[in-house]
Amino acid sequence: MTEADCVTCGAAVALPDDAEVGEIVDCGGCGTELEVVGVDPAELAEAPDLAEDWGE
Amino acid sequence: MEVGLLYSRIRPDEKLLLSELRERGHEVHKVDVRKATFGLDAPPEPLGDCDVVLDRCLATSRSKYASRFMAHYDVPVVNSPETAKTCSDKVETSLALAEAGIPTPxxxxxxxxxxxxxxxxxxxxxxxxxxxxxxxxxxxxxxxxxxxxxxxxxxxxxxxxxxxxxxxxxxFVQKPGRDLRVLTVDGEPIAAMSRTSDHWLTNAATGAETASFDLDPEVEKLAKQASDAVGGGLLGVDLMELENGGYTVHEVNHTVEFKALNAAVDVNVAAKVVDWLEAKVAAEAADDAEADDTDADDADADTAPAEVGQ
The missing domain is CATH 3.30.1490.20 (ATP-grasp fold, A domain)
Structure with missing residues (x-):
């Protein structure tokens, strides 16, 4: 299992084996929504805030 | 086939699609629309080489323009910009449904x-x-x-x-605590579910309980008509059951999420979607080959010596 540091609190966040760039994970430490911006090596960034026109 | 995937967020729905496409050996090019730029002459690489591009943009504004650009570049795109334009705006959707004579609130x-x-x-x-x-x-x-x-x-x-x-x-449509979602590909239903909630909103995103729904001929017919009315493609058609019987179609979603549906039904939704994409790409390739043959025949006719009459 791959881990990367939360950009908000620094906690180690576990990523699924099939993590994809663009996927969202939650930090178990502080609850921040994080976007996977790299998988090799694993890297996280704070996820963008919800926008009004998001959806299906 | 080579498949482009336009995205800004990879949701569980996109992961299901990516997994199914890759398992079948298709080459997938993910393009983050937050980073790509779209000019008037040529598509951002490598989308120009794709057999089909899937518009899975989370933001409606991006979806509308990105799919329009793909069509401009003559790159097959799912869904079409016409479908995106109609479905992304509730006024346009209502007008399209009404014009097609489909019951809508x-x-x-x-x-x-x-x-x-x-x-x-x-x-x-x-x-x-x-x-x-x-x-x-x-x-x-x-x-x-x-x-x-x-x-x-x-x-x-x-x-x-x-x-x-x-x-x-x-x-306000008095519905029986639930509404229905039918996922269709060019009007053909893949699967359907009900979404039940004590709240008047019954979206899966707001926590409604989902369950498999057995399609009846009326729902199937309305889902197909609604799909046709907005231009077809991969769609989520939402219907409500009326108190006096019958249904009303209240929404058609063009970047449809299907994670909840996939969990509610015994159908592998992503597999069915990829089946449809494969068939669509094969049909377009066959059409192109036929058009090429016709062009070649026309060229032969143009260069053949004219017959001399008696």
Whole structure:
């Protein structure tokens, strides 16, 4: 299992084996929504805030 | 086949699609639309080489333009820009459904707070005020009194964006605590579910309970008609059951999420979608080959010596 540091609190966040760039994970430490911006090596960034026109 | 995937967020739905495509050996090019740029002459690489591009943009504004650019580049795109344009705007959707004679909730559009209040009063209470663009049940208001209507209209006016001054007022449909979602590919249903909630909003995104729904011929027919009315493609058609029998189609979603549906039914939804994509790409390739043959025949005819009559 791959881990990367939360950009908000620094906690180690576990990523699924099939993590994809663009996927969202939650930090178990502080609850921040994080976007996977790299998988090799694993890297996280704070996820963008919800926008009004998001959806299906 | 080579498949482009336009995205800004990889949701569980996109992961299901990516997994199915890759397992079948298709080459997938993910393109983050936040980083790509779209010029007038050529598509961002490598989308020009793709047999089909899937528009899975999370943001409606990006989806509309990105799919339009793909069509401009002559790159097959799912869904088409025409479908995206119709489905991304509730006014356009209502008009398309009404023009096709499909039962849909009564709707009135107004452009000022005052005329919107007139429309609301004409419907009576409760009625519903929806944003023209938006999803997941956000900013939907069930209006139960004039004072509530006045407050919501004032808030909408204050929000500032011009779209909030397009007031989309709709009858409140008394549904049996649930609505229905049918996922279709060019009108053919892949699977369907009901979404049940104690709340008047029954979106899966707002926590509604989902369960497999056995399609009846009427729902199947309406889902196909609704798909045709908005231009076809990969769609989520939403219907409500009416108290006196029958159904009404209230929404058609063009970047449809299917994680909840996939969990509710015994169908591998992503596999069915990829089956459809493969068939679509094969059909387009066959059409192109036929067109090439016709062009070659025409060229032969042009260069052949003219027959001399007796």
């Amino acid at each position: 009564e709707t009135t559009v107004a452009f000022t707070k005052e005329s919107a209040l007139d429309a609301i009063e004409a419907f009576g209470y409760p009625c519903v005020l929806k944003p023209v663009v938006g999803s997941w049940g956000r900013l939907m208001a069930k209006l139960e009194s004039r004072s509530a209507a006045e407050a919501v209209l004032e808030h909408k006016e204050t929000l500032g964006h011009y779209e909030h001054s397009v007031f989309y007022v709709q009858q």
